[in-house]
Amino acid sequence: MYKRSGTTPLYPVFLSLRGLHCVIAGLGHVGQRKLEGLLACDPAGVLALDIAPPTPEAVKLLEDPRVHFACRPLSSSDLRHCVLAFAATNDAAENARIIALCAEHGVLCCSVTSPQEANFHVPAVARCDSLAAAISTSGASPALARRWKSELQDWLAPRSRMAKLMGRIRPLVLALNHTTEYNTHLFRTLATSPLQDRLAKADWNACELLLRKILPPDLHDNLAELLHDLP
Numbered sequence: 481m482y483k484r485s486g487t488t489p490l491y492p493v494f495l496s497l498r499g500l501h502c503v504i505a506g507l508g509h510v511g512q513r514k515l516e517g518l519l520a521c522d523p524a525g526v527l528a529l530d531i532a533p534p535t536p537e538a539v540k541l542l543e544d545p546r547v548h549f550a551c552r553p554l555s556s557s558d559l560r561h562c563v564l565a566f567a568a569t570n571d572a573a574e575n576a577r578i579i580a581l582c583a584e585h586g587v588l589c590c591s592v593t594s595p596q597e598a599n600f601h602v603p604a605v606a607r608c609d610s611l612a613a614a615i616s617t618s619g620a621s622p623a624l625a626r627r628w629k630s631e632l633q634d635w636l637a638p639r640s641r642m643a644k645l646m647g648r649i650r651p652l653v654l655a656l657n658h659t660t661e662y663n664t665h666l667f668r669t670l671a672t673s674p675l676q677d678r679l680a681k682a683d684w685n686a687c688e689l690l691l692r693k694i695l696p697p698d699l700h701d702n703l704a705e706l707l708h709d710l711p
Contacts, residue, residue: 490618492603497523501561503587505529505554505578506568507538510592514566515541517602527562529554530569554578559585567591567598595619606632608640609711610647638680641710645679646670648706652699669694679710 502523504511507530518526519541528549534542542549553574559565565582567575572593579598582589591598596619603614604625613632617625649670653663673694678686688703695703 490600490616492614492616494612494614495521495564497521497564499524500563501525501527503527503529503554503558503562503565504568505566505574506570506592507534508568508570511566511568512538512541514568514590514592514602515547518564519544519546527558529558554581556581556585559587562587565589567593569593604629606630606636608633608636609644611636611640611643639676641679642676644710645675645706649695649699652702652706653696656696656698658696666694666696 497518498521500523502518502525504515504518504526507515507528511528511530515526515528523546526547528538528542528547529552530538530549531551531553533551534549541547554565554577559581562585565578565587567578567582567589569575569578570593575591575593576597579589579591579594581587583599588600589598590601595601601616601619603616604622605612605614606629613636615625615628615632646667650667653666658666673690675687675690675694678690684707687707691703691706692700699706
């Protein structure tokens with residue numbers, strides 16, 4: 481079984497769960513939070529398992545058509561098409577068994593009781609519109625991670641407009657078929673310009689003037705659309 485030492489750095493990654501299947505064993509408070517987080521990322525399906533009938537709070541989550549619930553322990557066959565699993569039972573021995581099964585099948589597993597025995601854990605994630613920032617203490621202090629998540633939330637809010645605008649600009653620029661060097665210079669110029677501060681202040685006239693200066697003339701007719709309805 482893979483064991484992560486306390487000094488080995490974690491590899492950060494943002495996963496797309498579209499079209500993928502996940503498993504959660506244990507539907508207590510922690511398991512419910514994990515299930516909510518998975519469903520927010522639109523997986524193809526989630527198998528939720530528990531040896532006890534679901535609580536009223538869990539039942540609301542199980543009403544989602546992407547979730548299949550079974551009142552039994554995890555079996556090896558449950559992992560056949562699974563990419564992520566959560567060992568979220570309140571039994572450390574059962575979670576250890578789940579970790580071992582996942583290791584046999586090459587499935588990434590997160591354990592709520594023994595994170596050091598599993599091969600990934602979920603960071604604290606701050607989100608604002610399409611912008612996300614994650615922070616991890618490598619299991620040293622989840623409480624600190626939650627505190628800093630709140631601080632990150634405040635930091636992200638004024639930057640969400642910039643992220644959304646860049647998301648609109650990028651495909652239009654790439655469609656012009658300029659060289660990679662040209663596009664790289666353009667995107668870096670936008671990123672380091674005063675545009676972010678002007679967006680945070682909702683100074684739309686100043687934003688349009690700056691974009692007109694930086695963007696190629698072919699996109700000047702798109703400026704009103706680009707700036708429309710930013711959060």
